[in-house]
Amino acid sequence: xxxxxxxxxxxLCRVGYATTAELITARDKGVEIEIxxxxxxxxxxxxxxxxxxLFAPFLSEMITRRRRFxxxxxxxxxxxxxxxxxxxxxxxxxxTRFVRSFDRRDQLPESAVTCPAYACAITGxxxxxxxxxxxxxxxxxxxxxxxxxxxxxxxxxxxPDTHQTLADIPGLLEAVYRKxxxxxxxxxxxxxxxxxxxxxxxxxxxxxxxxKTRGYVIWRDGEVKHLAKAGHQLxxxxxxxxxxxxxxxxxxxRSLASAQSIYDGNHEDxxxxxKDKRANLDFDFKLIPNGREGFRPPxxxxxxxxWREGAETLRKSGRRATTDRVALSIGGHSLRGDIEATxxxxxxxxxxxxxxGVRPPGVSDREIAERMGFTATDAxxxxxxxxxxxxxxxxxxxxxxxxxxxxxxxxxxxxxxMTDI
Numbered sequence: 001x002x003x004x005x006x007x008x009x010x011x012l013c014r015v016g017y018a019t020t021a022e023l024i025t026a027r028d029k030g031v032e033i034e035i036x037x038x039x040x041x042x043x044x045x046x047x048x049x050x051x052x053x054l055f056a057p058f059l060s061e062m063i064t065r066r067r068r069f070x071x072x073x074x075x076x077x078x079x080x081x082x083x084x085x086x087x088x089x090x091x092x093x094x095x096t097r098f099v100r101s102f103d104r105r106d107q108l109p110e111s112a113v114t115c116p117a118y119a120c121a122i123t124g125x126x127x128x129x130x131x132x133x134x135x136x137x138x139x140x141x142x143x144x145x146x147x148x149x150x151x152x153x154x155x156x157x158x159x160p161d162t163h164q165t166l167a168d169i170p171g172l173l174e175a176v177y178r179k180x181x182x183x184x185x186x187x188x189x190x191x192x193x194x195x196x197x198x199x200x201x202x203x204x205x206x207x208x209x210x211x212k213t214r215g216y217v218i219w220r221d222g223e224v225k226h227l228a229k230a231g232h233q234l235x236x237x238x239x240x241x242x243x244x245x246x247x248x249x250x251x252x253x254r255s256l257a258s259a260q261s262i263y264d265g266n267h268e269d270x271x272x273x274x275k276d277k278r279a280n281l282d283f284d285f286k287l288i289p290n291g292r293e294g295f296r297p298p299x300x301x302x303x304x305x306x307w308r309e310g311a312e313t314l315r316k317s318g319r320r321a322t323t324d325r326v327a328l329s330i331g332g333h334s335l336r337g338d339i340e341a342t343x344x345x346x347x348x349x350x351x352x353x354x355x356x357g358v359r360p361p362g363v364s365d366r367e368i369a370e371r372m373g374f375t376a377t378d379a380x381x382x383x384x385x386x387x388x389x390x391x392x393x394x395x396x397x398x399x400x401x402x403x404x405x406x407x408x409x410x411x412x413x414x415x416x417x418m419t420d421i
Contacts, residue, residue: 003305009298019128090114129179133179136182145216148213203218205220233252246338250277250278280315286298307326348382349383352365352379389419
């Protein structure tokens with residue numbers, strides 16, 4: 001389902017558009033589907049009555065040529081651009097888009113081969129295959145840490161890090177090749193006369209750190225084996241520092257002056273320029289934090305927008321949109337100071353109002369406030385204001401337990417202070 005400027009999301013309940021490949025994958029996962037409108041396009045057939053793979057000869061030739069050159073060499077990347085450009089031309093002009101050529105701004109027209117049906121079929125097939133790949137990884141005992149566009153980053157707990165091929169992971173390839181969308185991709189490779197392996201292993205490591213989509217690092221024996229920078233021109237340690245920072249730091253982006261800026265007179269020549277940008281390694285909330293149990297799909301568009309817009313509001317104030325902060329914010333808890341300070345204020349309300357029976361008998365509000373590092377006035381205010389349970393996350397649970405223990409309040413359970421996300 002399209003979520004405006006936020007891209008695509010996969011809510012549990014939706015009204016939208018899907019391709020055949022996606023509908024088949026959804027059905028196999030147990031999704032209930034009601035088809036409101038269906039458009040069926042006839043398949044192009046040869047004179048012999050067989051389906052005609054229209055682009056197979058061209059793509060086969062381009063891919064074969066590309067593989068003759070060293071990876072990431074100029075010629076190798078040129079053929080990659082040609083292959084990707086075919087899809088771009090199929091989708092050109094499908095949506096209104098304007099392009100600027102120095103002193104003109106024109107609407108981008110359709111290309112000679114624009115075809116929305118082909119463009120949708122390509123992206124739909126890949127999206128379905130990516131969903132199936134994640135399922136196959138989990139069926140083989142793996143954990144998916146990041147997935148986007150055409151690949152996953154996953155770990156397999158309990159398996160030795162000496163594994164160097166996909167076949168080394170017991171049950172993985174068997175699970176992969178049970179999936180219909182992935183099998184269709186294999187058929188496509190066969191049609192082009194290319195090797196049928198639909199998966200390529202990019203990097204192997206023994207540990208990882210994940211910050212956001214397209215932002216993670218994989219290590220092996222302490223050496224970086226793969227780094228996705230999420231668009232930042234920073235090294236590993238700088239990215240880790242950004243991820244740990246409570247506020248939004250800035251980083252200096254370097255680039256060459258564009259032809260347009262030179263034409264406009266902003267720069268005299270093709271020179272190096274720098275620009276300060278706000279770093280962003282925050283979660284995108286296309287999955288919703290599920291308390292202490294990981295993440296789940298959003299129930300609907302409204303729930304996704306609540307979380308995403310809550311994150312945007314925090315970031316506009318200059319603060320990192322961590323999952324705990326956003327959970328507190330959309331739960332109606334004002335964030336003054338850090339998470340620990342917010343939890344302490346809410347907990348004071350709970351204790352003076354004897355939520356969960358944690359208040360010791362015979363202890364005054366003033367003494368409670370002093371134990372927790374507050375003033376008598378703070379205790380009076382806390383008495384008057386309603387206590388709203390805090391979102392049940394691991395970090396917030398830890399803060400509550402630590403505060404109660406530090407103030408000498410005994411409790412057998414902190415459940416009365418928590419609410420499910």
